[in-house]
Amino acid sequence: MIGLTLASGIVLIGVLGLVLAVLASGGAPTFAKFGLRFLTSSRWDPPHQEFGALPFVFGTLLTSFVALVLSVPVALGLAILLNEPISGKITGPLATFIDVLAAIPSVVFGLVGLFVLAPWLEQHVEPLLHTIFGWVPGLGMLFPALSRGVNGRVIGAGGDYFVAGVVLSIMILPIVTAISREVVATVPRDLREAAKALGATRYETIRMAVLPYSAQGIAGAAFLGLGRALGETIAVSMVIGGGASVGASLFAPGQSIASAIASQFNGATNALQRSSLLALGVVLVAMSFGLAAVSKALVGRGARRLEPTPADLADPDPGSPVTAEAA
C-alpha cells in the first residue's frame, strides 16, 4: 500500500519534471538561436524565421495588469463585506454567487465577452474613458481617440487589450476574493473590538485595524490573481483581438503568450516556430511559478506576523473559509 501510493506521488513529481523538461528542450533551439533577443525583439515573423516574444509578453502583462487594477478593489470590498456583513442576510447568497462565478468555464466567459461585453465596451465605455483620461499627459496615451465609421459608430476590432483585461478581471475576482477573505479573517478579533470600543465607526475600524494588519496578505492575493490572469488562455484569445503590436494604447488588438500558443501551435509548420512557441511556454511557466511563489510568501508571512493568542485559538473566527486552491 505504501509502495503503491508513494509510487503515484513519485509519478506526479515525474509529470512535473517531464512538463518542464519538454518545455525546456523544445524551446532550446529558439533560445540558442536568438538568446536574449527572443525576449526583447518585437518581430514575430514565421515566414522569415524571426521570432521575438515581446508583443506577447507585453500583451500578457498589460491585460493582467488591467485585470488586477479592476478586480483587487472590488475583491477587497467583497472580502470585507463577507467578513463583517452590513446585513447578515446577504453574506450566504453573496458567497454562493461568487462560488458560481468561479465555476463558470473559461470558454463561456469568452463567448459572453465576445458577443456582449466587447461591443458594449467598445461603443460606450472606451469613448467615455477617452473623454475622461485622454487629455491627461502620459496617462492619456493609454486611452487614445477611437476611429469612427461614417455612421458615427466606433470601429471595433471585436476585442482588444482593454476588453481582455475586463474579462480577466471578472474571471479572477472569485479567487482574489477568497484569498483576501481568508486574510481579512486572520485579523485578531481583539484588534477590531479595541477599535470599536474606542468608538471607531466601521470605516475607521477597517482602515485603522483591519487593513494595516492584512495589507501584506492582500498583496499576496493580488499576486495570485495576477498569476491566474497570466495563464488564462481561451477567454483571452477570444476577446483580445489578435495581431502583434507593442504600443501604449489599451484600445489596440493584440495577443497574449497563452493566446499566441493556442492559436498558432496547431498550424505551426516549421520546426523553429514550434520551438519558439515552446519557448513562449517556458516564459509563461516562469512568470506564473514566480508569481505563485511570491504570493505564497506574502500570504503566509501575513498570517504568521502576529502569533494567535490562546483566546483566538479557543474562539476561531467562524468566517474563515479554506479553499483547496488557497493552500
Place this chain on the structure above:
Amino acid sequence: MATATANRQPLATALTRSRRAKDRAFSLFLMLCAALALAPLAVIAVFVLVRGAAALDLNFFTKLPPGSLDPPHTGGISNAIVGTGMIVGLAVLISVPLGIATAVYLSEYGRGRTATVIRFTANTLLSTPSIIAGLVVAATVVTWTHSFSAYAASLAISILMWPVVTRATEEVLRLVPQELREGALALGVPRWKVVLKIVIPTAGSGILTGVMLAVSRGLGETAAILLTALGNNYMNTSYGRPTAWITGYIYFWARQPQAVLQQLAWGAGLTLMMAVLLLSISARVVSVRRQRRLT
C-alpha cells in the same frame, strides 16, 4: 457584536458629521462591490440561458454539425457530446485513482521531505496554466504518434485533474478521526486494510466531491484539448483519431460569421453550464450531507 449594536444609538449621536458621512460612503462602496460582482454573473446567466435555450432541440443532441448554409435547427453537436464523454471519461479513469493514491500517501504515510516535495508538486501543477499541459502533450504524444487524438487530450487534462483530486482528497482524509485508525490498528488490522476499509469509506463522500470538482474542470477545459484533440466534424468513436468536444465548438463557432453556427455555440454554452452547475450542486449536496452525518 450584540453589545456594540445596543450601544450604537448614543455613540452615533456623538459622531461628527464628516465621520458619519465617511462611514456611510464606505458602506455604499461595499454595496457597490457586491453589485459589481453580481452584475457579470447576471449578464452571463441571462444571455447564456436566453440565447442557448433558443438553440436547444432534439436535433441539437442527436445530429452532426450543420453546413454553414443549412437552415437553423437542422444540426447539432452529437459528435462533440460523445467526444467529450470519451475524453473526460478516460481522464477520470487515469486521474482519479492516481489522485486518490497520492492523497493517501500524503495523509496516511507521508512524513518528512518526500511528502513536502510531493505536496509542493501538486500545488505547482495546480497553478500551471492549462495551455501548458496541452502544449507539452502536443509536443510529445501528438508529435510521436503523428496524430491528434482523444487519448492525447485525456492525458493532457489528466495532468490538470490529478492535483485537483489529490488536494481535495487529502483535505478530507485528514478529517477522518484518528481514533478510527487507532481502534482498527489496535484490533490487529493491517495498515493497508485500515486505509482501504475504514479511512477511504469514511471520507467517501468528500472524495466524491473532489472528483466532481475535477470532472467539472475537465469538462470546462478548452485550451489543453485544442492542442491535442484538434476537433472533428464527424462522429468519431476511436481514441486514436482527432475528436470533437463541446467547449471546442463554442470556441470555433463563436468566431464564425454564420448565425446558424453562432446559435449552436450558445446552445453548447448552455449545455456546458448546465453540466458544470449540476456537478457543483451535487458536490455541494454530498458535502452538506456528509457534514450533517459527522456532527
